[in-house]
Amino acid sequence: MDRAALAGVRIADFAWAWAGAHAGTLLAFLGAEVIKIESLIRPDFSRTRSLTTGQKFEGLDQSAVFNDINLGKLSVRINLGHPRGLELAKAIVQISDVVTQNWRPGAMELFGLGYKDLSEVKPDIIYLSSSAQGMTGPEGRSLGLAPDFAAIGGLSYITGYADGPPTELAGEIDLLSAYTSAFAILAALNYRQQSGYGQHIDTSSSEAISVLIGEVLMDYTMNGRVQCRQGNRDEFMAPHNCYRCRGEDKWVSIAVGSDEEWRAFTNAIGNPEWTEDPSFSDAHSRWRNQQQLDKLVEDWTLARSHYEVMEILQQAGVAAVPSFNSQELYSDPHLKERRFWQEIEHPIIGRQTVAGPPWKLSATPARVYRHGPLLGEHNEYVFGELLGLPSDEIVRLVEEKIIY
Amino acid sequence: MPERALGGVRVLEYAQFAAGPYCAKLLADLGAEVVKVEKPGAGDEARNRGPFLNDVPHLEWSGLFLYLNTNKLGITLNPEAATGTEVFKELVRGVDILIEDKPPQLMKELGLDYQALEAANPRLVMTSITPFGQTGYYAEYKAYCLNSYHSGLLGYLSPRNSPNLDREPIKAGGLVGEYSCGLNAALATLAALYSQRATGSGQHVDVSKQESLISLQRVFAAFYPNQGINPTRLAQATGMGGVMRCQDGYISVNFVEDHQWQAVVRLMGNPSWAQDERYKDIAFRAAHWEEIEPMISEWMLSHTREEIHRWTQESCPSGPVMSAEEVVNSAQAKARGFFTNIDHPAAGMAKYPTAPYIFSETPWAVDRSAPLLGEHNEQIYCGRLGHTRQDLVRMRQAGII
Numbered sequence: 128m129d130r131a132a133l134a135g136v137r138i139a140d141f142a143w144a145w146a147g148a149h150a151g152t153l154l155a156f157l158g159a160e161v162i163k164i165e166s167l168i169r170p171d172f173s174r175t176r177s178l179t180t181g182q183k184f185e186g187l188d189q190s191a192v193f194n195d196i197n198l199g200k201l202s203v204r205i206n207l208g209h210p211r212g213l214e215l216a217k218a219i220v221q222i223s224d225v226v227t228q229n230w231r232p233g234a235m236e237l238f239g240l241g242y243k244d245l246s247e248v249k250p251d252i253i254y255l256s257s258s259a260q261g262m263t264g265p266e267g268r269s270l271g272l273a274p275d276f277a278a279i280g281g282l283s284y285i286t287g288y289a290d291g292p293p294t295e296l297a298g299e300i301d302l303l304s305a306y307t308s309a310f311a312i313l314a315a316l317n318y319r320q321q322s323g324y325g326q327h328i329d330t331s332s333s334e335a336i337s338v339l340i341g342e343v344l345m346d347y348t349m350n351g352r353v354q355c356r357q358g359n360r361d362e363f364m365a366p367h368n369c370y371r372c373r374g375e376d377k378w379v380s381i382a383v384g385s386d387e388e389w390r391a392f393t394n395a396i397g398n399p400e401w402t403e404d405p406s407f408s409d410a411h412s413r414w415r416n417q418q419q420l421d422k423l424v425e426d427w428t429l430a431r432s433h434y435e436v437m438e439i440l441q442q443a444g445v446a447a448v449p450s451f452n453s454q455e456l457y458s459d460p461h462l463k464e465r466r467f468w469q470e471i472e473h474p475i476i477g478r479q480t481v482a483g484p485p486w487k488l489s490a491t492p493a494r495v496y497r498h499g500p501l502l503g504e505h506n507e508y509v510f511g512e513l514l515g516l517p518s519d520e521i522v523r524l525v526e527e528k529i530i531y
Numbered sequence: 532m533p534e535r536a537l538g539g540v541r542v543l544e545y546a547q548f549a550a551g552p553y554c555a556k557l558l559a560d561l562g563a564e565v566v567k568v569e570k571p572g573a574g575d576e577a578r579n580r581g582p583f584l585n586d587v588p589h590l591e592w593s594g595l596f597l598y599l600n601t602n603k604l605g606i607t608l609n610p611e612a613a614t615g616t617e618v619f620k621e622l623v624r625g626v627d628i629l630i631e632d633k634p635p636q637l638m639k640e641l642g643l644d645y646q647a648l649e650a651a652n653p654r655l656v657m658t659s660i661t662p663f664g665q666t667g668y669y670a671e672y673k674a675y676c677l678n679s680y681h682s683g684l685l686g687y688l689s690p691r692n693s694p695n696l697d698r699e700p701i702k703a704g705g706l707v708g709e710y711s712c713g714l715n716a717a718l719a720t721l722a723a724l725y726s727q728r729a730t731g732s733g734q735h736v737d738v739s740k741q742e743s744l745i746s747l748q749r750v751f752a753a754f755y756p757n758q759g760i761n762p763t764r765l766a767q768a769t770g771m772g773g774v775m776r777c778q779d780g781y782i783s784v785n786f787v788e789d790h791q792w793q794a795v796v797r798l799m800g801n802p803s804w805a806q807d808e809r810y811k812d813i814a815f816r817a818a819h820w821e822e823i824e825p826m827i828s829e830w831m832l833s834h835t836r837e838e839i840h841r842w843t844q845e846s847c848p849s850g851p852v853m854s855a856e857e858v859v860n861s862a863q864a865k866a867r868g869f870f871t872n873i874d875h876p877a878a879g880m881a882k883y884p885t886a887p888y889i890f891s892e893t894p895w896a897v898d899r900s901a902p903l904l905g906e907h908n909e910q911i912y913c914g915r916l917g918h919t920r921q922d923l924v925r926m927r928q929a930g931i932i
Contacts, residue, residue, distance in 0.1 A: 132726040140562035157722045173922070179750060179788065181769035181817045191757060195750050240719055240889075246603045259848070261889070264866030270578035272731040274774060274783040275850025281858040283774060285704025287690050293781050293852045294690040295774040296703070299711075299747035306714050306747075313721035314561050318536040318893055320728055326892035333850070334887035337858055339710040343885050345594035346582035348870070348882035354855060358701045360679055362581055367677055369686070369699040376696045376763065380681040382674075437672075446673040448662075450681040450700045452761060453755035455747060461668040467742055468756065480756035485746040487664070489645070491726050493719075 132160020132491035136316065139164060139216070139223040141240065143171040146332050147229025147257050148196050148275065149305035150152060154225075155199030156310065156472070156484040156493040162219055162509055163202045166212075166531050170502055171197070178272065179298055185265060187502045188475045192209065194499035195481055200470070202500035203509045206531040207238050211524070212368065215250045218514050224314055224319075229257040232268050232450050242327040245470040251325040253315040257308050261331035271332065274302035280336025287345060287356040294356075301341070304332040363410065366419035367394075371430040378450040381424065381440065386410060388445055395443035417420070434456050473498040506530055535562020536893035541626040544568060545610070545619070545638045546602065547575040549676070549706045550740065551660050552599040553713030554569070554720065559602035560895050561888060566622065566911055567600060567902065571607040571932055574904045575600070579800035584878050587678050590904055591877035595706075597901045598883055601873060605902025606911050607932045616641055620651050627727065628720060631658045635665045645735040655733040656723040660716045664739030674740065683744025684752050686823065692766040692773070700764060708744055715743040726826035768824075770817030774852060775824075777831040781852035783837050787813065794846040799830045875900040908932055 136159040140151040147173060151161040161265060165171055173193040176183050184190040189351025203219070206212040217240075220226055226245055228235050233239050235256075243255040256262055260279065277283045277296035286294040311328045319325055337344065346352045359366040361382070369378040383389050386409070394404040401407075401423050406416045413420055428436050433449035440447035449455065457480070469483045484493035510516045510530065524530040540563040544555040552567070569575050577596040607880040610619040620643075623629055628650065629640065638644045638659075659665055662674035662682070680686045680702035687700050698802050700788065702708060717736040727733050743764040745752045751762045772784045772795075785932070786792045788809050796805045804826055809815045816823060831839060838852035843849040852860070859882065864870055870882045886895040912918045912932070926932045 130726070130730065132722040133542050133730075134726075153718065157719075176787070176813075177769070178769070178871070181771065183814065186547060191753075192750055195753060203608050207893045210602055229810070259850070260863055261867055263889070264863045266863040266865075267845065267867060270844060270846075271850055272594050272783075272787075272848040272850040275848050278774065278781070278783040278850040278852040281853055281855055281857075282704060282707060283781070284854045287704075288698065288701065291690065292776070293774060294703075295692055295783065296689075297691065298750060299685055299744075302747045303711060307887055310557065310714060310718040310721065311890070313718060313725065314536040314893075315890065315893070317725055317728070318534070319719055321539070324534075324536065324892055328891070329889040334884075336866070337869070338884050338887050340705040340855075341598035342580075342582060342595035343705045344855050344859060344884050345598050345849065345871075345881065349584050349594050349878075350582055350583065350586060350853075354704070356704065359699065361677065364675070366807045366829055367675075368703070369681060369840050373698070378681075378700055380678045380686065381548075382677045382720045384675060397576075415647075430699060441669075444673065446678045448672070448674055448678040448682045449688045451684060452687045453684065453752055453760075455683060456752060457756045461663060462742075465664055465666040465739070465742070466574055467745075468753075470828075476729070477914070480754055482746050482749040485715055485738070485742045487737035488719065488734055490732060490739075491723070493722075504632075507901075 130231065132488060133157040133159040136225065137223045138162065138225040138227060139220045141226065141228040141235065141262060142257065143229065144173060145196055145301035147227065147353070149302055150255070150257070150308035150312065151200055151227055152196065152198050153305065153309040155496060158491065162505070163197065163200045163503060164203060164205055164216060164439060166204050166206050166530065171188040171430070172192070174502065178195065190474055191445060191479060192481060193394065194473055195478065197499035198481060199496045200500050201505035201509065202503055203506050204530050206529050207240070209529050211529045213239055214526065215529070217245070218480035219339055219509065220245050220252065221249050222513060224253060226252055226254045226315070227308065230263040231270060234260045251319060251323060252313060253319060253325045253328070255308050255312050255328045255330065255458070257304060259329040260333050262329045268442035273297040276300050276304060276332040276336050276441065279333040280334050281340055281344065285340065285355070287317055287359045289356055291313055291356065300336060305328070306336045307335040362510045363414060365414040366420055366424050369420050370425045372428050372433040373431055375435045379428055379436040379447055380450055381447045383445060391443040392440065394437055469495050471495055471498050535561040535895050535896070537561040540564070540628065542566070542628040542630065543622050543626045544630045546632040546660065547597060548577050548632055549709035550712040550716070551630050552577065553813070554658065555603065555630045556599050557714065557717040561837050561893065565603040566907070567603045567605045568608045569605060569904060571609055572931055575751065586888050596882070597875060597878055600901035601881065603884065603902055604907040604911065606908050607905040608640060608743040609931050610643060612929065612931050613927065614929065616643065618931070619643060623648050623655060624652050625915065627654065627724060629654060629655060629812065630660070630716070630720070631657070632660045632860055634725060635659070635661065635670055642687050649733065653732060654727055656720060656736065657733070658720045658736040658738060659695060660712060660738045662740050663708040664742065664842055665737040665883045676706050676709050677702050679712070679740040679744065681820070682741040684748050685744050688748060688751060688762060688764050693764045696763065696765060696767060711747060712740040712743040747814045768817045768820030769818060770813040775828060775831050777834055777836055777839055779835045782831070782836045782849060783852065784839065784843050784847055786847050795843065802826065822878065871897060873897055873900050877903060905932065
């Protein structure tokens, strides 16, 4: 087997839910050994409930959501409220390179698991804290979930129809926070590789959204302008929208960015008379008259499937892509060719189809190494093999509800 | 001066607009030296996009360009001209990382694909960011920000909580999809750099924008194969609140746990309707959301975002929906130094967002403002590659730089 990019990197993962937990999974895709530290007292939230649908799961090992968000990790059960449990957690940290956590700011410190505590155990540890608004400032103890990060970050306000309310955003917001944390950890790992030093990283999930709308924030700081919602519209381009196609709830996105693309577009649709209308003769007039233009474009798309529209326009050099749904993405020939979807066997819920790692690395391929772990599935390996506890002691710790 | 996390790392950027430049910016902000290659004369497409300072279009006044290219050096080069290709390879020999966003076929035709560049520099980490990746049926398909967003499920699911499917699915505001792909690419690039420093060999990192975006909604994306369900943007009550209207705008409040619901009931003044024990169950609340929502709304509408946020924070996650103005002026942003003033020779002083993480040992920092078009030609071509100033004149006249 090829070497993994993060071969030899071990992560003690105290994070949970989505924003915190998925950072570890991204690093596990890249070959890090991620040990998730949980307990019956506080199992990961997504083991019991889906925050996206509200769905409840029966046992602690039956959540497809948990599986997907925690792919590739190992799991141990530790009662962190017990002094011996705390010792076990610290022993794991001692043999780890990275700690991740997204408890409410201050909570890890109460348990004696703050950066100070753990850097005494492992001086070069990289310790990533992720929280709603960061650990400092007046909101430094804030509680938040994904829709709150998007709201505070400024993205909800600018997402929606021009005549509609701001949009609630969820799943992708959590995962953007996870990607941000994983990026920051990798920067710190690179630094440690060169210098030998670890450090603490304080990530704000709301700021992780704000940095993605930099130009919108700069429009305010430079020009005093507060941008608002505008659906699919662009500042300059038209056509630039989703157009209804044949079938139920089928849409294609079309964006025309230059006069050259406009000519390619009109040729591809057979130069109907309206394309000669002076109200569409240059980019600015098309933009000004885009409402009228959108109707005419849709008259053409309505008679075709969204795949047909993509094929016709892409052949002509025009950017047109369906607004794909889950079913279409699963059967899409392009993604099949790239082997994007992968199957993984889960001991309780059976075979699951999951999105593979979102990068193809030629020398150190990223992989979905294993299913999301059962609660405590790797107690034996971690306590026995890695920490060297004799098996009778492990049995005793289980009986005393320290491994719990 | 504190150390930089990526000090000593050399990066060449041959990318434009938002995704590739954001990827390189993330590295530059942590101390990598990024040399950005722009088209002679016109420069990066982002230079022609707003917001422009004072709404005056100018190559050096685009807020988008300024933000995405702070901390980089800028040179002009046309790698599509024969001499340009050679110069490009010279540049590649001296870097650890190349970030590019050109159609795969074009890079091959120019002799600048990974195979060719690996021969020139075996340690090279080459990160390619394209709409559909390096391989597959759609590899050469075009996609702007709008198209990519819709290619990766995020569009189809938006706007969340639509009352019906009559209206078109939409993209998120701004260029969030593009930035997100840049972040995803930067993550993989640093993993490849880590591996390069451990083993001495580089590699090609193929990032598809479509796959990057699907992965951000990976749970919904896998609904169809696993459950036969095709999620849509239709409203689906979860019984845990969400973005709701209040007196001075909108606020997101979430009550997932029983105690959180109880807290909201207390805040509403223990109204008689909420005493029904069954409401404690999130599933019951979800099933009866249509009855509950107007009653919660009534309470919300008589209070401001600040009041509701302060009160609910005792036990519930919450967040006011904030405009750009409010984000910039928030006390939290000030306390964390989330914005910083940067002086640019053409655009002057402006406030820029910084970074969403505070590193204790290797802080984010501004070393320089975004480059003027071709600002560092002499420094790089003469200082680093050893060309003479006369060479530069000739290359300029040939349209290569």
